[in-house]
Amino acid sequence: xxxxxxxxxxxxxxxxxxxxxxxxxxxxxxxxxxxxxxxxxxxxxxxxxxxxxxxxxxxxxxxxxxxxxxxxxxxxxxxxxxxxxxxxxxxxxxxxxxxxxxxxxxxxxxxxxxxxxxxxxxxxxxxxxxxxxxxxxxxxxxxxxxxxxxxxxxxxxxxxxxxxxxxxxxxxxxxxxxxxxxxxxxxxxxxxxxxxxxxxxxxxxxxxxxxxxxxxxxxxxxxxxxxxxxxxxxxxxxxxxxxxxxxxxxxxxxxxxxxxxxxxxxxxxxxxxxxxxxxxxxxxxxxxxxx
Amino acid sequence: xxxxxxxxxxxxxxxxxxxxxxxxxxxxxxxxxxxxxxxxxxxxxxxxxxxxxxxxxxxxxxxxxxxxxxxxxxxxxxxxxxxxxxxxxxxxxxxxxxxxxxxxxxxxxxxxxxxxxxxxxxxxxxxxxxxxxxxxxxxxxxxxxxxxxxxxxxxxxxxxxxxxxxxxxxxxxxxxxxxxxxxxxxxxxxxxxxxxxxxxxxxxxxxxxxxxxxxxxxxxxxxxxxxxxxxxxxxxxxxxxxxxxxxxxxxxxxxxxxxxxxxxxxxxxxxxxxxxxxxxxxxxxxxxxxxxxxxxxxxxxxxxxxxxxxxxxxxxxxxxxxx
Numbered sequence: 065x066x067x068x069x070x071x072x073x074x075x076x077x078x079x080x081x082x083x084x085x086x087x088x089x090x091x092x093x094x095x096x097x098x099x100x101x102x103x104x105x106x107x108x109x110x111x112x113x114x115x116x117x118x119x120x121x122x123x124x125x126x127x128x129x130x131x132x133x134x135x136x137x138x139x140x141x142x143x144x145x146x147x148x149x150x151x152x153x154x155x156x157x158x159x160x161x162x163x164x165x166x167x168x169x170x171x172x173x174x175x176x177x178x179x180x181x182x183x184x185x186x187x188x189x190x191x192x193x194x195x196x197x198x199x200x201x202x203x204x205x206x207x208x209x210x211x212x213x214x215x216x217x218x219x220x221x222x223x224x225x226x227x228x229x230x231x232x233x234x235x236x237x238x239x240x241x242x243x244x245x246x247x248x249x250x251x252x253x254x255x256x257x258x259x260x261x262x263x264x265x266x267x268x269x270x271x272x273x274x275x276x277x278x279x280x281x282x283x284x285x286x287x288x289x290x291x292x293x294x295x296x297x298x299x300x301x302x303x304x305x306x307x308x309x310x311x312x313x314x315x316x317x318x319x320x321x322x323x324x325x326x327x328x329x330x331x332x333x334x335x336x337x338x339x340x341x342x343x344x345x346x347x348x349x350x351x352x353x354x355x
Numbered sequence: 356x357x358x359x360x361x362x363x364x365x366x367x368x369x370x371x372x373x374x375x376x377x378x379x380x381x382x383x384x385x386x387x388x389x390x391x392x393x394x395x396x397x398x399x400x401x402x403x404x405x406x407x408x409x410x411x412x413x414x415x416x417x418x419x420x421x422x423x424x425x426x427x428x429x430x431x432x433x434x435x436x437x438x439x440x441x442x443x444x445x446x447x448x449x450x451x452x453x454x455x456x457x458x459x460x461x462x463x464x465x466x467x468x469x470x471x472x473x474x475x476x477x478x479x480x481x482x483x484x485x486x487x488x489x490x491x492x493x494x495x496x497x498x499x500x501x502x503x504x505x506x507x508x509x510x511x512x513x514x515x516x517x518x519x520x521x522x523x524x525x526x527x528x529x530x531x532x533x534x535x536x537x538x539x540x541x542x543x544x545x546x547x548x549x550x551x552x553x554x555x556x557x558x559x560x561x562x563x564x565x566x567x568x569x570x571x572x573x574x575x576x577x578x579x580x581x582x583x584x585x586x587x588x589x590x591x592x593x594x595x596x597x598x599x600x601x602x603x604x605x606x607x608x609x610x611x612x613x614x615x616x617x618x619x620x621x622x623x624x625x626x627x628x629x630x631x632x633x634x635x636x637x638x639x640x641x642x643x644x645x646x647x648x649x650x651x652x653x654x655x656x657x658x659x660x661x662x663x664x665x666x667x668x669x670x671x672x673x674x675x676x677x678x
Binding site for chain 1: 588618619621622623625626628629630631632633634635637638640641642644645650653655656659660
């Protein structure tokens with residue numbers, strides 16, 4: 065996620081996290097925000113500061129300006145498979161898992177519900193009204209084919225541009241059968257949008273692994289339907305334990321793909337972050353939108 | 356769907372149901388017939404030979420629509436029973452009349468029934484239906500289209516290990532066999548848009564440059580909304596692949612204008628906006644779709660999944676009407 069410092073400050077000063085995104089990106093004053101997970105032995109590593117992180121942008125070392133842990137509210141998009149294969153007990157467990165995740169959200173966190181079979185349906189737009197999401201969860205039924213890739217693309221397009229930290233949590237129990245979009249296209253969108261994507265799956269799915277990797281998220285395997293609730297909550301906990309790094313890129317060309325590498329300066333740990341971000345080429349007016 | 360005892364059906368005799376269906380009640384009459392027991396249906400179709408050919412078409416479609424109703428309720432065995440009942444009625448019709456209309460109806464009914472089977476992944480049933488039909492109607496292009504689609508479906512439903520030369524070769528052979536069927540169909544009817552569309556899809560999968568001209572031919576000859584919609588979608592896909600982004604947007608917009616309640620053009624247009632670095636436009640498009648009051652069945656789904664051939668079904672129902 066890359067933003068104008070000036071506009072970001074203005075937005076931060078506003079009370080509502082739903083403030084509109086900056087319309088135009090002014091070169092030279094951008095700041096990049098990066099969600100980073102740091103774990104050791106599967107457990108989050110706490111207490112890190114900016115000095116602990118070494119970060120390169122297209123191979124050029126950058127100075128991390130700030131590190132925050134769990135300060136901003138989350139915007140969670142639940143993207144749930146409601147195809148025929150989910151009907152029955154699995155659906156009941158899925159609803160419980162979604163309910164559990166919504167219950168674990170904080171008052172200023174927001175949540176949206178997207179379901180998909182062959183049809184992609186935004187059941188509840190991004191909201192702080194958690195009971196509305198719970199109600200919608202309890203009304204879903206399992207019927208139809210599976211358009212996973214199309215659903216993810218639509219959910220990515222609907223991501224809010226605001227001062228919240230976006231998390232997408234996908235659940236599916238099967239392979240895509242009817243999407244229009246190809247895998248590469250959706251992975252490319254995920255790389256551009258800058259949402260952390262976690263996926264809970266029943267069967268191995270290369271697409272979900274690529275998607276999570278491209279966004280700095282991870283995939284979780286459910287060995288039983290009863291495990292869904294635990295995994296949904298784990299995904300949320302993982303997001304809460306993440307650091308939010310900010311830095312101002314120096315010494316790199318502005319437009320195009322920026323490959324990012326993050327590690328700890330001292331000590332060993334598993335550091336997971338999105339592999340990069342994209343800045344669109346400047347338009348004829350000399351400005352472009354943030355990616 | 357529980358059977359209803361004969362006494363409860365009152366005046367809904369077999370002939371009365373056929374008459375209701377033939378006069379336009381193509382919703383309720385099949386539902387009523389679907390509640391009949393097998394013995395009653397068997398006894399009723401024993402009288403089908405005495406019906407006029409026009410009424411026999413209606414009877415066959417009444418059974419076919421009853422099968423559609425039963426499949427929707429997951430009552431598969433009884434649905435197949437009704438399809439077989441329809442087939443028996445059509446056999447009576449053919450025995451009594453060899454006119455071109457009866458033959459065309461029978462041939463197209465078989466093509467439709469194959470799509471009913473593929474919609475339930477009953478590949479072997481579809482295969483057998485088409486093989487039988489092609490022995491009688493070797494010049495019916497829609498049967499070749501249906502057989503080609505079945506070949507494609509076999510490829511689509513099988514996992515292909517891209518590291519396995521044998522599996523890739525098998526997939527390529529299946530695609531080529533499908534393409535041969537579509538070419539044969541076009542040979543019989545050069546204006547058959549669905550055959551051009553399907554041949555274009557195979558060519559696109561084979562990275563064959565002829566795909567674009569196939570889709571353009573489909574668009575030029577399409578009379579059905581489904582075919583025009585799909586032609587624009589596929590031309591959009593080709594344009595995207597060739598990096599002609601303005602053309603792709605134009606094609607997807609054209610598809611959306613034809614079927615504003617269908618999902619796929621919105622998804623495709625949103626993706627293009629993301630790729631162009633315009634997430635706000637992508638969001639507008641996605642929001643336009645999610646806030647649509649009436650979302651409609653997307654022909655892409657049936658095309659891709661081997662669902663019911665809705666165009667054929669509409670044609671058959673129209674042929675079964677008696678004014």
